[in-house]
Amino acid sequence: MKLNFFCLKSFPAKISLILLVLLIISCNATKKVKEGQHLLVKNNILENGERIKNRTIYNQLYQEPNVKLPLLGIPLKLHIYNIANPNPDTTFYNWLHKKPKREERLIKFLSKKQVEKLGQSYVEFNEFLEETGEAPVIVSKQKTERSSNRLKAWYWNHGWFNAETDFKIEKEKNKRAKVDYFIKPHQAYILDSISERIASPQADSVYQMYKKEALIKNGQQFETENFDAERQRIVALFRNNGFYHFEQEYITFEADTINTNHKANIDLVIADRNIQKEDTAYTVPYRKHFISDVNIFTDYTYSNQDKPITDSASYEGYTLYSFEDLEYKPKAIADAVFIKKGEVYSDRARSLTYRRMNELGIFKYPDIQYMPDPRDSTGTKLITNIFLTPKPKFGVDFNSDVSRSNIQDFGIGFGGSLLIRNVFGGAETFEIGGRGSIGSSKDASDSEDRFFNISEIGADVSLSFPKIAFPINTDRIIPKSMSPFTTFSVGVSSQENIGLDKQNVTGKLNYRWYPNNELTHKLDLLDLQYVRNLNTGNYFNVYRNSYNRLNDIAQTNSDQVDASYFEEDNNISDDNAPDLIVPEGTRGFINDFNNNTYNLTRQENQITRNIIERRDRLTQDNLILASNFNYIKNTRENIYDEEFTQFRFKIEAAGNTLSLVAPLLNLDKNNNDNYEVFGVEFSQYGKLETDFIKHWDFGQKNILAIRALGGIAIPYGNSNSIPFARSFFAGGANDNRGWQAYDLGPGSSGSLNEFNEANMKVTLNAEYRFNLFGSLNSAIFIDAGNIWNVLDNVEDERSKFSSFKDFKELAVSSGLGLRYDLSFFVIRFDVGFKTYNPAYNKQEWFKQYNFANAVYNVGINYPF
Incomplete structure (x- = not known):
């Protein structure tokens, strides 16, 4: 394929783009397909003559067609591979010597070493194309047969023991081919009777206690994965009920399907433990193991492992040892250990201990070891030794960044923090942080003519406890297995020549805990914010x-x-x-x-x-005293899990406490007949926010992601509006990408102000992500949303939400983006086009759908 880019320059940008796409489409996909070979272009799986679309079944095939771009259907990676020269070194050598004295002239102009590097670069470039691209998928009869057998195995594992499979390869004259797979499942097998043969009486007793939780039940269709899940359940059940030596290999399922009229009779068999000692092998029944002692070494390192213990303490069945002076309160360390003296051995208790110790942030990953108790003659008692290696007492961190925003044309930010671990001996974490920035803005209120004319400085202090710090004991409601934490934090900041200039004071008492692996609960019992505007006379300049x-x-x-x-x-x-x-x-x-x-x-x-x-x-000063609760559910298991659901719900109430005590304290009222505290009218409102995210993984890095976000804040009592700091805005790199942040809405008002905000918001996003080649990914997206004023003091009808008919004012944008994956984070570039702008009187679609009105967004990581 040869592209004449010189010719493209003579066309308008849109025509050039279309022409480029057409040229790519016209490239010969079979360029590197040899004679007698055929490029696989399509797979069809037909069940009883009907084509199926189940992606899971197609994933069983050993050969899939080359990856194509969504919508366009272009195998871009294949074309990139085809561009690569298969013999770049020979090609470069032939080119170098094609004309007499070409090599000699190049050496004189560059140098011999540079000419050699030029050839090496050409070779490396072609290697890069091959690695980035994708080789043509050549139809293989052997792999097709293996795929057919694998399909048969898939159906067998799902209960169709008599499934028949076949295939047909249809070859075309243009070196292309498609494969049809034919499946006749026949009748599926159903589980009938389920019985158990468990050799160990103790193990059988535990199994019978939890038999109702079994994952295989009569009446179900036979599913191999259900048997695997049941095997894992039994292992977890036994190992959490004292059976220290139990392993999955001792569990087997025997199925009888002979003359059963497509019914399977299942027999669960759990054998005794097999022990091999020298040349002797014998079996013993499984028995429960109990914890006889729990020893915690609080300052273990490799260098002091042979040193004598110099300090120790005991607390509620735990013994703490130290090679130096013991620096931790015994209760604080013991509360992070879930392995208890006198209780049965439990994998779950060990896992919880690992997790909790890691969450404290004061130790490296712990080492937990079990050993037989030499004092025990029954062989059923274990001594637990927990080795903890402390992290450094102090930690220092520095950061800096360069930014640009609506407020500043150019800014440099810097900050740092000092972390002190175990500050009071109770596994607390104390952190002092400072931050600052300087920037340049043509709209700054500073009259002096200097480049850096705006600045901000701030400081934060926080103290974190590994428990719920509350006057009433909350262990029954929030046990330590939920990993509770309490954080006190205070922050101050001051802005100069930024807008109206502000001083900001914040204070927070926060609790967080985790009921299970998917749930997170956060409670801000006290959330205080005081905002003081210093330069209100500059309002109309800003x-x-x-x-x-x-x-x-x-x-x-x-x-x-x-x-x-x-x-x-x-x-x-x-x-x-x-x-x-x-x-x-x-x-x-x-x-x-x-x-x-x-x-x-x-x-x-x-x-x-x-x-x-x-x-x-x-311009008014704000005093906000609020409480809020966050409920977060996230089914994502790790950063590589691309199919998950996330739901967040937040409820917040502000000013209610102050409103109750105001009459009792005889607080003054202002001209608006509202109470003031120290001359500031405090805010009173209720606020709700929800955020739902869903990802579907279609394989081969094809992902569909959607998000639905909504929020409303209603002022009442002492307020008739929501403070700017707690209101909603629309637009930006993580919102409606056809508009810049704060540029959208409210309603159909047409973004009359520099910073448009309101007290109600709805946002809907959908994004289809796919891989282009290598670490470069792309996405096609559509965003819809807006903000409105509701039940506050805004009178402009265009900005208000009065009825469900106002949802016609949802602004719509669409576009595409590029994402480069650096493993630890993703660099994102999106182009958003205004597809439907409710600010137009006629509210026409695609009226601003052009590059002149496009918004270019740069961000880190995915928007949702």
Whole structure:
């Protein structure tokens, strides 16, 4: 395939893209398919003559066609492979010597070493193409036969013991072929009687106690995977009930299917333990093992393993040893151990101990060993030794980043933290962190002309406990097996020349615990935030859209407005009216408006009221005292699991406690008849958020991911609006990608403000991800969503959600993206096109579907 890119330059961008796609399609996919060979282009599996689409069954085949791009159906990786020269070294050598003196001229121009490197680079490039691409899948009769047999085995494992399979290879003249697989399952076998033969009386007793939990039951269709799962269940059952030596190899299932009319009679057989000593082998019944002692070595290292113990302590059946002075409170360490003296041996107790010790963050991964108790003559007691290796007492971390946002044109961030482990001897973690940034912004309020004209600095302190710190004992509700933690944190920050300039103080009392491997619960019992605006007079310099609308109204009605509110400029003509002065002129105009001084049109009155409402809300100081609870369920087992479900639900309430005590404390009320604490009106609201994510893995790195997100925050009592810090916004790299962050909504208002936010949000996302080649992946996505105002003090009907009919204002964007997988994180680039913009009066589709209105998003990792 040869591409003339010079010719492409003469076409518009869209035509060039279409032409490039057509050229790729026209490439010869069978370029490297030899004579007598055939490229596999399609597999069909027909069950009783009907084509099936079950992806799991197709995964049984040893040969699949080359991977194709979704929608386009182009085997891109095959074409990349075909571009590679199979003999690059020979080709380069022939080219080098094709013309007389070519090599000599190149050596004079470059050098002999550089010419050799040029040839090596050509070879390496072609090797890269072969490794990145995908070799043509050549139809193999042997692999087809193996696939047919594997299909038969798959059906057998699912109960069709008499399944018949066959295949047919259809070869075409253009070196292409397809394979049809034919399956006749016949009648499936059903489980009938299920009996047990368990040699050990103790093991049989435990099995009978939990027999109802068996995963194989009569009436089920025979499924091999159910027997595997039952085998794993029995192993876990026995090893969690004292049978230390029990292994899966001692479990067998015998099935009788002779003359049973397609029914299977199952016999579960569990043999005694086999012991091999020198030349003698014998069996003994399984017996329960008990823990006789639990010893914990708190400062074990390889270098001190032969040193004598110098300190020890005992706590509720645990003995703690130390080679130096014991630095840990015995209770704190013992609470992380689930292996108990006098109880039966349990795999689960050992796993919980591993996990909890690892979660503490003060030890390296522990080593847990069991040994027979030499004092025991029955051979059923075990001594548990837990070896803990402490991490360093102090940990230091530094970080930095470069960023760009709506606020700053260029910014440099830096930070660091000091971590102190076991600060009070109770396995606590104390962390002190600092952060800061400097940046450049053309909109900064600083009058001095310097590049770095904005800054932010902050500090955080947190203390974490491995328990629920609460006046009432919560062990019955949240046992230590749920890995509870309590965290106290305090933070302060200050901004200079960023918007209105803010000082921010936060405080939080957080609990978190894990009821099981899929569930996470988080409770912020106290969530305090105080925001103080330092430069409110700069409001209309920051929010220029609001200023421009207010200024237009003032200029239109200049005959009613005090002339001193406008700038004095003798050069301003009648056609170019003077502007309102910030802040004196804007403040005076608003005061006069509130005093009903002006005779404005109905629309001008509404716009002015909206501007004043937003200014008052964004310039007022905020005091938020809230509590919230997060319920998170995630079925993802590890980072490589690409098929999972995640659900998050959050409920938050703010201001209720202050509202109850305000009358009792005789707190002052402001002009809005709302209570104030230290001169600040506290916020009162209720807030709900939900987030649902689902991934489907179709194999070969093809994944469909969807997300549905919704939230609403309702002010009441002491508030008639939601603080900016707790409101919702739309748009951005992880939201509706056809709009930049804060640029979408509310409703159909058309993004009138620089930072558009509201108190209700709905977002829907769908994304199909697929591999291009190597570590480069791609995705096609569609996003829908918007924000609205509901039950607050916003009066603009275009911004409000009044009924379900307003869901027609859901903005839709679509696009595509590239993702480069670096294993530890993914670099993402997405291009989003506005597909449906509710801000248009006619609300037409695809009106802004072009590169001029596209939004380019760069992010780290996947959006959901």
